[in-house]
Amino acid sequence: MSLLVLCDHDRGTLAEASLEALTFGRDLAGRLDVSWGAVLIGSGADQAVGHLAAYGVGTVHLATHELLTDYGPEAWGETLAQLVLSTDTTAVTACGTDRGNEVLAQAAARLDEPFVANCLEVRPGDGSWSATRVQWGGSLLEDVTVDAGVHLFSVAHHAQDATPDSAVGAGTVTPFSPDLDASLARSVVADRVVRTHGITLTTAPVVVGGGRGVGSAEGFGALEELAGVLGGVVGCSRAVTNNGWRPHSDQVGQTGTRIAPDLYIANGISGAIQHWVGAMASKNILAVNTDPEANMVVKAGYAVIGDLHQVVPAITEEIRRRRS
Numbered sequence: 001m002s003l004l005v006l007c008d009h010d011r012g013t014l015a016e017a018s019l020e021a022l023t024f025g026r027d028l029a030g031r032l033d034v035s036w037g038a039v040l041i042g043s044g045a046d047q048a049v050g051h052l053a054a055y056g057v058g059t060v061h062l063a064t065h066e067l068l069t070d071y072g073p074e075a076w077g078e079t080l081a082q083l084v085l086s087t088d089t090t091a092v093t094a095c096g097t098d099r100g101n102e103v104l105a106q107a108a109a110r111l112d113e114p115f116v117a118n119c120l121e122v123r124p125g126d127g128s129w130s131a132t133r134v135q136w137g138g139s140l141l142e143d144v145t146v147d148a149g150v151h152l153f154s155v156a157h158h159a160q161d162a163t164p165d166s167a168v169g170a171g172t173v174t175p176f177s178p179d180l181d182a183s184l185a186r187s188v189v190a191d192r193v194v195r196t197h198g199i200t201l202t203t204a205p206v207v208v209g210g211g212r213g214v215g216s217a218e219g220f221g222a223l224e225e226l227a228g229v230l231g232g233v234v235g236c237s238r239a240v241t242n243n244g245w246r247p248h249s250d251q252v253g254q255t256g257t258r259i260a261p262d263l264y265i266a267n268g269i270s271g272a273i274q275h276w277v278g279a280m281a282s283k284n285i286l287a288v289n290t291d292p293e294a295n296m297v298v299k300a301g302y303a304v305i306g307d308l309h310q311v312v313p314a315i316t317e318e319i320r321r322r323r324s
Contacts, residue, residue, distance in 0.1 A: 002087060003029040003036040004061070006080060006094035006103060011070070012047030016203075017095035019162035022055040024155040025093045026165060032124055034090055037061055037174075039083060041076050042068040049173055056165030061087075063176040071099065072188030077106020079178040084111060084150055086176070091124075096154035108152045116144055118156040134159075136273075158260045158281035199233055201250070201257045206232030206265070209252055209279070210240060213268020213289065213308060217245040222309065223267060226316045229323075235259065237275050253278035267308040271296025288312065 005025035007018040022038065029036035037059035038052050049060050063079045080103060084092060092107065094100035096118040108115035116122075118134040120141065128145050134156045135142040201207060208227040210220055220234060227234050235252040236245070252259055254277040264282035269275060271287070271294055279285065280299075287300035288308045297303045304311050 002034055002089050003032065003091045003093070004039050004080075004084065004087070004089055005036065005057075006039045006041075006092065006100065007048065007052070008095065008097065008099050009040060009042075009045055009048045012044030014048040014051045015095075015097070015099075016162070017097045017100065017157055019055065020157070020160040021093055021095040021100065021155055022052065022057065023163045024095075024160045026056050028091065028093065028122055028124070032090065035059070039063065039080060041079050043070060046173075049171060053169045053171035054164045055162075055169070056167055057169040057171060060171055060173050061176050062173050063178055065178055065180050067180045067182065067185045067188075070189040072185060073099075073102045073106050074187050075180055075184040076103045078110060078180060078184055079176075080104075080107040081110040082178045083176055089150055091151040091153065093122075093153050093155060096156045100154050104152050104154055111150055111152075113148045113150050113152060114146050115152040115154075116146060117154045119153050120156055120159050122151075122153050124151075157258055199231075201233055201235055201252065201259050204233040204259075205262045206230040207235045207252070207259050207261045207263075207282070208232055209235040209237065209264060209266045209269055210246075210308075211237040211267065211269030211275075212239040212243075214240070214245070215268075215309075219309070220246065222312045222316070226265070226312050226319075229316055229319050230263075232261070232263075235264075237269050237272075251278075266296050266300065267312060269296050270294050271299060 005021050008015040038057045039061045041063045067075050094104050101117050104115050116131050119131045121132045123130045128147050129151050130145045132141055132143050208223045210223050223234050236250045238253055240246050241248050241251045253275045256278055258278045260281035262283045264279055265286045267288045285300040286302040287297045288304045288311050289297050292305050
């Protein structure tokens with residue numbers, strides 16, 4: 001028996017979320033007392049192999065095919081399903097990002113097996129397995145029991161800290177060549193447009209968020225200034241993007257970007273569940289709001305009850321004063 005961890009990469013650059021999946025899969029394999037390995041699919045995947053050994057990966061299944069030129073959910077899902085069938089695989093896991101969940105769902109459908117997404121914990125059993133997963137955008141936790149020949153689970157993004165293994169793996173590469181029909185290439189990444197350079201919402205150590213309380217697109221100038229002195233980036237709530245003040249790429253939330261910075265400063269944000277889901281993995285949250293009963297204020301570790309148009313410039317000025 002064995003366990004496989006699907007690792008996401010972008011043309012050879014390993015996704016940080018894959019390190020969460022590796023840590024989760026390593027622990028699960030240890031409790032199952034089975035061997036485990038990583039799966040890399042597609043063009044450029046060989047460039048990501050070297051980053052896996054530090055997480056204890058002994059075997060890397062490297063899948064290549066002329067159709068695997070870039071990410072495509074159907075081709076990746078079929079490749080993973082064929083790899084599972086060709087090995088004595090007990091379980092498959094990946095990080096619960098959009099891509100991780102999409103590929104596992106494709107593989108599960110092709111294997112005719114159930115798939116449980118966004119798990120916080122998986123509990124193997126002699127027959128049925130049980131798991132606790134995030135549902136309704138994080139507003140509730142669901143306990144499920146699964147009977148399957150092959151168990152497919154994704155770990156909720158940002159729910160698992162990525163931790164290297166003290167026993168460094170060998171990183172032995174095992175080539176795999178799937179049999180893919182040309183029709184599977186109908187959904188594949190064909191081109192990209194780079195919208196941001198440097199740090200982004202997902203990588204920034206500090207995110208300065210703004211909600212409806214900012215009042216206008218121009219009001220975000222003060223937030224941009226604060227983010228600049230802190231080495232962070234600006235995010236926003238859905239109400240802001242709905243009003244056209246900021247692009248959707250800046251949105252933090254269930255239908256936007258899920259962040260996990262060291263500090264999230266939420267300015268004029270009520271903290272509706274949709275936004276909270278995207279921000280709750282932040283290490284520390286400071287809420288600036290005139291309403292002491294706002295959901296974001298109640299859930300934040302720190303809060304300033306006041307007008308953000310006065311508070312934010314004052315914070316920026318104080319930081320500059322102390323650095324001068």
